[in-house]
Amino acid sequence: MAHQAHPYHMVDPSPWPLTGAIAALLMTSGLATWFHFQSTVLMTLGTALLLLTMYQWWRDIIREGTFQGHHTPPVQKGLRFGMILFITSEVFFFLGFFWAFYHASLAPTPELGGCWPPTGVSTLDPFEVPLLNTAVLLASGVTVTWAHHSIMEGERKQAVHSLGLTILLGFYFTFLQGLEYYEAPFTIADGVYGSTFFVATGFHGLHVIIGSTFLAVCLYRQVRYHFTSEHHFGFEAAAWYWHFVDVVWLFLYISIYWWGS
Amino acid sequence: MYRQLMGLQQLSRRTFASSARRQIENTVKEKQKLFQEDNGLPIHLKGGSKDALLYRATITLTVFGAAYVVYELFSAAMPKKT
Numbered sequence: 242m243a244h245q246a247h248p249y250h251m252v253d254p255s256p257w258p259l260t261g262a263i264a265a266l267l268m269t270s271g272l273a274t275w276f277h278f279q280s281t282v283l284m285t286l287g288t289a290l291l292l293l294t295m296y297q298w299w300r301d302i303i304r305e306g307t308f309q310g311h312h313t314p315p316v317q318k319g320l321r322f323g324m325i326l327f328i329t330s331e332v333f334f335f336l337g338f339f340w341a342f343y344h345a346s347l348a349p350t351p352e353l354g355g356c357w358p359p360t361g362v363s364t365l366d367p368f369e370v371p372l373l374n375t376a377v378l379l380a381s382g383v384t385v386t387w388a389h390h391s392i393m394e395g396e397r398k399q400a401v402h403s404l405g406l407t408i409l410l411g412f413y414f415t416f417l418q419g420l421e422y423y424e425a426p427f428t429i430a431d432g433v434y435g436s437t438f439f440v441a442t443g444f445h446g447l448h449v450i451i452g453s454t455f456l457a458v459c460l461y462r463q464v465r466y467h468f469t470s471e472h473h474f475g476f477e478a479a480a481w482y483w484h485f486v487d488v489v490w491l492f493l494y495i496s497i498y499w500w501g502s
Numbered sequence: 503m504y505r506q507l508m509g510l511q512q513l514s515r516r517t518f519a520s521s522a523r524r525q526i527e528n529t530v531k532e533k534q535k536l537f538q539e540d541n542g543l544p545i546h547l548k549g550g551s552k553d554a555l556l557y558r559a560t561i562t563l564t565v566f567g568a569a570y571v572v573y574e575l576f577s578a579a580m581p582k583k584t
Contacts, residue, residue, distance in 0.1 A: 263567055264567075266571055270574065277578070283574060289563065290563050293560045293563070301546050305545055307533075466528040
C-alpha cells in the first residue's frame with residue numbers, strides 16, 4: 242500500500258460528480274423546455290438522476306467514514322470547515338431575499354400606495370400560526386441539543402427519542418406552514434409583497450424539509466450504531482444546519498411577519 | 503444442582519431479553535470488514551451486486567439524459583417551419 246505524506250483523504254475515483262452535473266444540466270434545460278414546450282420529461286429525468294446521485298454519493302461518504310475509518314481528526318477538521326463554508330453560502334443566499342424585502346418595504350412605491358403593507362393586502366396575524374411556528378422551531382432547537390448531549394453521553398434511547406422529537410417538530414412546522422400557504426389571503430402574484438413573502442418563506446420551507454431529511458438520516462444512523470460518543474460529525478453537521486434554519490426563520494418572523502404587517 | 507439452577511436462571515434471562523426488546527443488531531463490525539476487504543473495488547461498488555445495479559441504472563440515465571438534452575436543445579434552436 243502506498244504511503245501518503247499528508248493527512249488528507251484521497252477518495253476513490255467516483256462517477257457521482259459527473260452524474261450530478263448531468264442532473265443539473267437536465268433539470269435546468271428541463272425547466273426551460275417545460276416553460277416553452279410544456280414537456281416535463283427532461284426535468285423529471287434530471288430530478289431522478291439528482292436523487293440517485295445524492296443517495297449514492299452520501300452513502301459512499303458514510304462508507305468511507307464509518308466503515309473504512311478515513312475520517313481521522315485532520316480530515317474531520319476539513320469536513321467541519323466545509324460545512325461551515327456551505328452554511329455561510331446559504332446565509333448569503335437568504336441575505337439576497339432579505340435585501341429584496343427591505344428594498345421594497347422601506348421605500349414603498351406609489352404603485353403600492355406609498356405604504357407597507359401595500360394597499361389592499363391583508364397580512365397574516367403574526368401572533369397566530371406564525372408565532373406557534375416560532376415556538377415549534379425554537380423547541381426543536383432545544384431537542385436537537387438534547388439529542389447531541391445524549392449521543393455524547395452514550396445514552397442511545399434518549400438520543401433516539403430526542404432526535405425523533407426534533408424531526409416530528411420539523412414536520413409539524415412544515416404542516417402548519419402548508420396550512421398557512423393554503424389559507425393565505427394573498428398569492429405570490431400579488432405584487433412585490435406576494436413575491437418577497439412567498440420566495441423568502443418558500444425557500445426557508447424548502448430548507449426545513451432538507452434539514453428534516455438530514456436529521457432523519459442521522460436518526461437512521463444513530464439506530465444502526467454508526468455514531469460513537471466521540472465521533473458523530475454527520476449529526477453535528479445536521480444540527481448546525483438545523484440551527485441555521487431556525488435562525489433564518491427568526492429573521493423572517495421579525496422582518497416579514499411582524500415588522501412587515 | 504446449584505450450577506444447573508444458575509444455568510436455568512441465565513437461560514430464562516436470555517429468553518426474556520430477546521423477546522422483551524426488538525433490538526436492531528449492531529452490524530458495523532461486519533460492514534467494516536466488508537468495506538476494508540482488499541479486493542480493489544472502488545467505494546461505490548464495494549457493497550456488492552446491489553451497488554453495481556444502482557450504478558448501471560444511474561449511468562444509463564446519465565448517458566441517455568445527456569444525449570436527449572442535446573437533441574432537445576438542437577430542436578429548440580431550429581424551430582420547425584409550419
